[in-house]
Amino acid sequence: MLAQIKASGLRGRGGAGFPIGIKLEGCRKAESNQKYIVCNADEGDPGSYSDRYLLENQPIAVLVGLIIAGYVTGADRGVMYIRFEYPESIEVIKQAIADLQSAGLTGTGILGSNFNFEFKVIEARGAYICGEETALLASIEGQRPEVRVRPPYPVNYGLFGKPTVVNNVETLANLHFIVKNGGEAFAKIGTQRSSGTKLVSLDSAFRRPGIYEVDMGTPLATVVEELGGGFKRPVKALHIGGPLGGLVPVQKMFDLTVDFESFAQNSFLLGHASIVSVPEEYPxxxxxxxxxxxxxxxxxxxxxxxxxxxxxxxxxxxxxxxxxxxxxxxxxxxxxxxxxxxxxxxxxxxxxxxxxxxxxxxxxxxxxxxxxxx
Ligand SMILES: Cc1cc2nc3c(=O)[nH]c(=O)nc-3n(C[C@H](O)[C@H](O)[C@H](O)COP(=O)(O)O)c2cc1C
Ligand code: SF4
Incomplete structure (x- = not known):
């Protein structure tokens, strides 16, 4: 299963684009009697709501992602760390966990195997920094959400000092496709170095705001003009990938494609791919x-x-x-x-x-x- 995930080339969707296969392998190799999988559902970037969409509309895909990550690494605990401003998401996820429990897909000896996996849901506390992985772990531990120096990385020293994988909602939601269809099938979607699809959040300046799923490598102009229907009012820049993402002058959309490389080569950042529009008249x-x-x-x-x-x-x-x-x-x-x-x-x-x-x-x-x- 790990070989398939590595072959898929799936990279983290939460911002940095780090390959999940390497993270899972690191955690699998770490020796410990306790390991954790943590789903980062803090979604703090203003203008981002794709994680919310997945939590509320595809909760099983997200949860199965944690179970797969647990199976691969030997972790038997999954933590859903969910933004507290998303009360509906918390409800839907709790219900989905109960459904998995009734179907015998969580707990001890899942489907007659010796694999155990339990979930815990934690309501985040509303600070942007709680989405940074080490601050997030401190927050789950009941401490002040302060960033920790790395190394050691969470795969070796994470939650309560135990090997931990922290991944974004969208990253984890991709794992079931890879396990079902194989890594190659996933790698065929998108570009060579940015495989798969990406959810993009468009704000209210678009004629058709909302969440769109596009293959990596899709021209940004297609997202803006065809999917989003263009702008309701004049816009001069697109802030893409949250507050730490790049500020793209609107005419640059014709030079960019939605993938990690295109954005990095042009000194921008794909990040979580939310698009916040800066109106023409805003200084x-x-x-x-x-x-x-x-x-x-x-x-x-x-x-x-x-x-x-x-x-x-x-x-x-x-x-x-x-x-x-x-x-x-x-x-x-x-x-x-x-x-x-x-x-x-x-x-x-x-x-x-x-x-x-x-x-x-x-x-x-x-x-x-x-x-x-x-
Ligand atoms: C200030 C700050 C806020 C962050 N907020 C989030 C967040 O809300 N959700 C998220 O998935 N990653 C967030 N990250 C990135 C995480 O630290 C981490 O890289 C990510 O959860 C790893 O998952 P991925 O590899 O699946 O992207 C944030 C990072 C920083 C520095
Ligand atoms: S003070 Fe330092 S560690 Fe804390 S959020 Fe700012 S950059 Fe990160």
Whole structure:
């Protein structure tokens, strides 16, 4: 089964795109009398609701994903860590677990085998950082959701110090297809390095907002224009992949395809593939201020580049909008560089990406707030 999952090339859908086969193999090799599979259903990215769609419409596919991961690694406990703002999802998942129990597909000695698997549902507590895998584990343990230094990685030292696999809802929901049809069948969908399909969430600026499933490699313009039906009002940028994702100028959609490589090669990030539209009339400087404010609010506070840097970024942009103060370009670039290189996790480390995208593509609009032309 592990060989099939590895052959599928399935990569994590929660943001980083890490191959699940390698994670499962690492956990399987780790020696321990207790292992865990954790489903990250915190879905904190504003504008993302594809995990919610799966939890509420395909709960069995998600749960079976955890059971498969448990079978492959030798874990007998599955934890569903679900965003508490999704009470319907929690209800549906609890009911689906009860249905699996009645069908004899969870518990001890499943289908007469010596394989055991039990589920636990945990309601997350509403902080963005709870979606980061190590903070998430701390949160399940009842501790403050603070990011932990890696290594050790969760596959070796995870929940309660035991080997743990943490995967996104959409990643796990793909496993049943691979086990049923084989890794090759999955690898044939999408592109060579980004196999399978991707759920994309479109926001209310689209004529047809909603969740769409597309093969990896689908042109972004097809998603925007054909599936989404274009925009209801003029839009200048698409923030794709959550607040830590890239800020794509709308005309760039013709150069991008929905896969990890295309986005990375163009200095963007596919992430979880939510699309939040920035209206034409919305000032980019105010949008960037909001991104820093979001980071400052959601920072776990463990490392100073993020804890202090996000507040400084917000202050600089605020001051430039409310007085005749002009931001020193070098100071601002240094700030972004320090956050990018010095932050412990991808919250502080990731926020410079959309800011740099904005500076690269909206320099003319932003230049008035800086000492020198961008
Ligand atoms: C600040 C922050 C928030 C995150 N939020 C989520 C989230 O809500 N859901 C998620 O699946 N991954 C989230 N991640 C990514 C997880 O740390 C982790 O990479 C992911 O759950 C691994 O699953 P995958 O390999 O299936 O994508 C977040 C990461 C960071 C840095
Ligand atoms: S980057 Fe921010 S959220 Fe991440 S560990 Fe540092 S302070 Fe915490």
């Amino acid at each position: 980019m400087v105010a949008y960037l201020e909001h991104l820093f404010a979001f980071t400052a609010h959601e920072s776990c506070g463990k490392c100073f580049p993020c804890r202090i840097g996000s507040v400084r970024g917000k202050e600089l942009l605020q001051k430039a909008q409310t007085s005749d103060y002009k931001i020193d370009n070098e100071l601002f670039t240094d700030l972004l560089d320090t956050m990018k290189k010095g932050s412990l996790c991808a919250l502080g480390g990731g926020i410079p990406l959309p800011v740099m995208n904005a500076m690269a593509h909206f320099g003319e609009e932003l230049s008035g707030y800086f000492k020198e032309k961008i």
